[in-house]
Amino acid sequence: MIDLKETLFLLSNADGVGDLKEASDLAYNLLSKYCECTKTDNLTVIGFMKGESDYTLMLDAHIDQVGFVVTSVDDKGFLTVKNIGGIDIRALPSRRVTVHGKEKITAVFSATPPHLAKGEVTYDDIESIKLDTAIGSKAKEIVSVGDYVTFANTPKELFNNRVCSRSFDNRAAVTCLIAVAEMLRGKKLPFNLAFVLSDGEELGLRGIRAATFKIDPNEAIAVDVSFGDGIGIDSEDCSPLGSGAMIGVAPTLDSKISKRLMNICESKNIPYTTEVMDGKTGTNADMISVNKEGVRTCTVSIPLRNMHSDAEIVDLSDLESVCQCLCEYILAGGVKDV
Amino acid sequence: MFDILERLCNLDSTSGDEISVREFIINEIKDYCDWKTDNLGNIIAFKKGKNKSAKKLMLDAHMDEVGLIITSVTADGFLKFKTVGGIDASALMFRSIKINDNINGVISGKPIHLISSDERKKPPKEDSLYIDIGAISKEDALKCVSLGSRAVLCGEYSENGEKIISKALDDRIGCAVLIKLIKEYDEYDFYASFSVQEEVGLRGAKVTAFAINPDSAIVLEGTTAADISGVSEENKVCKLGEGVAVSFMDTAAVYDKEYYDYALTSGIKCQPKAAVTGGNNSGVIHFNGEGVRTVALSLPCRYIHTSSSVADKDDCECLLSLAKYMLKGICSGKIS
Incomplete structure (x- = not known):
C-alpha cells in the first residue's frame, strides 16, 4: 500500500478552492501512476481501469476544499x-x-x-x-x-496514528482512492472501474454531475468524510475515530450495496460502523444516484473531527480500513450480480 | 533585534512556566551585566554604565504569555482546560496548540454541521471546547500530560513586508528591547526586570520592584491597537506604523505626567495610547515603596492575546529608540 500519511499530507498542503488547480494537478499526477487519467474540466480528474465486463463501478472523492x-x-x-x-x-x-x-x-x-x-x-x-x-x-x-x-495550517501528528490539518475533508478520501488504484493495479477486475476526483462538492455537489453523466456508471460509491466523535456530539451522529469505515445506510442509498459492504467487512475482519442517515446524505451520492435513469449508489466514509475547520483530525487506521473495504468489495464483484 | 524577537516569540512560556524564555534571556545577557533570579523566577539584572545615574531606574518587560492549563482528562482521553490570562474563546476554537513544548494538540469543538443556526451566531463558550491530542483513553492521555500541564496557541513568527505576525508579541517585544539595551547601552547604570506572571495579575513585577526599590521605572509592553477597518476613530486606541504608544492612564496606573510629556516631545515617532483600557506591570511598580515615577512604552499590536498578533517593524525600532531616550533623560537628570 502507498504511504497513506505521506500522501495525505502532500494532498492536504495543495490548494483546491475555486479554480486553484494545485490539488487537482497533484492528484492527477498521483493517480496517473496507477491508471489512465483524464481531466474533464480543468479540475475534475477521471481515472479508468478496464475490467472483464461492460459493467462500470464509479468511485468518487471530491477534490475541492472549503x-x-x-x-x-x-x-x-x-x-x-x-x-x-x-x-x-x-x-x-x-x-x-x-x-x-x-x-x-x-x-x-x-x-x-x-x-x-x-x-x-x-x-x-x-x-x-x-x-x-x-x-x-x-x-x-x-x-x-x-x-x-x-x-494556512500545515499537517501535524498527534498520538495513536492520528493526524491533524486543513482539507482532510476530502483529501483523506482522495488518498484512499489513490491507494485503492495502487492496490488494484494489474489485478483481474470483474468490471470497469472509474475513479473520479470531482470538483465543487462544497458548493453544492457541482463537479460530480458532469462526471457521472459522462461515465454513466452502473454502480457508484461516494467516498467522503463524516462526523467523528467528540465531547457534546451525540453518539448517533458520529462514529469514533479508529472504528473503521463508516458504511452508509439511508433512504437515498442502495441497501444491497450497504449490506454487501458490511458482509465483506465482516468476512474479511475489516473494522466498520454503520452510518444511518434519514434522507439525503449531504455527499456526492445524492447527485450520483439520480444521474440519467438512476445509479445504484452508496457511501463509505472516514470519521473526521472538527469538520470544515483547518484542524480536521483523522485516524490513519480508518483510511486503511476504507481502502481494504473498497478493494475487497470490488474484487468480490460489487452488486453486479445481486 | 528581529532575529532575537523571532526566537523569543517562538518560545513557549505560559505564566508560571517561564523557563524557556528565562533561559534564553540569561544566555543572551549573562556576559553584559550582573544578574540573578529570584524565588518566583524573575530575572533581576544590573547594567553598569560609564556614569552613575541621577535616579535609580528600573526597566521592566514580562516574560510570560497567555496560554492554557490542563484541568482534567475525560474517560475518552480529551483534555479540559482553563485559560491562563485573557483569551477570547473565538481565538481558541479549532487552533493548534503545543503542550509542554513538545506535544501537538488541537482545540476541538462541534463541527458547524451539528450546530443550530442560533448557536452559530453566539460567541463560542470556552467550556464547550476541549483539547484533542489523539489519546484514546484517560490512561493513554495521562502517559504524556498531567493535570496542570501548560499549553500555548501555535502561532509562529512570520513577516509580511514591514509587518510582523506572531503569537506572544506581548511581551517578547519588551524582552527583546531590554536585551538589546543591556547589550548596547552603557552611558548610565540601570536595573532590568524580566518578570513572570504578568498575565495573571502583575505578580512578578511586584517583587522585582520591591527588590530593586527604584525611583523611576520604564515599562516596555505590547498594547492593543484597534486600527481595524470598521472601528471608529475614537476607538482605535493606537495605530500601527505611528510609533510607540505612550500611556497617560489605564485601568492599573496613572502615569507620571512629565515622563509622558517628555516621551511625546522626543521627536521619536510615538503616539498617545488614546484610551483608558488594559493595564500592565506599571500598576504594581508605581505603587512600590514610597512610589515610583513610571512611564509605559508599548508596541501597538492588533489582535493581542491571540496566535496571530500583527505589529509594525518600524514601531519596534521606535520602541528601542524611545526607551533609550527616556533612559538617558531620566538617568542624566535631564527630566526634573
Missing part, C-alpha cells in the same frame, strides 16, 4: 470575504489564511479588541470580520475581488 473568495479590498489593506462551503465564522478571528492574489500572502482575520467587546459579540455574517493583509495600501496592487483564500 475556503473563501475576496469580495472587497480597501485602502488600508483589509478585505471582506465570503465563505465557500460552511465555515464556523466564530472561529475565524485571529486565524491565519493565505490570500491567492498576484502573489500568495498571509493574512489574519481581525478580532474584536477587548475594549470593544462589551456585552455579547454576535457573529451574524462573515463580512463583518475583516481580513487583515497587514500590507496596507499595497493590498490593492496584489489582491483583487474574486481571488481565493485558503486556510
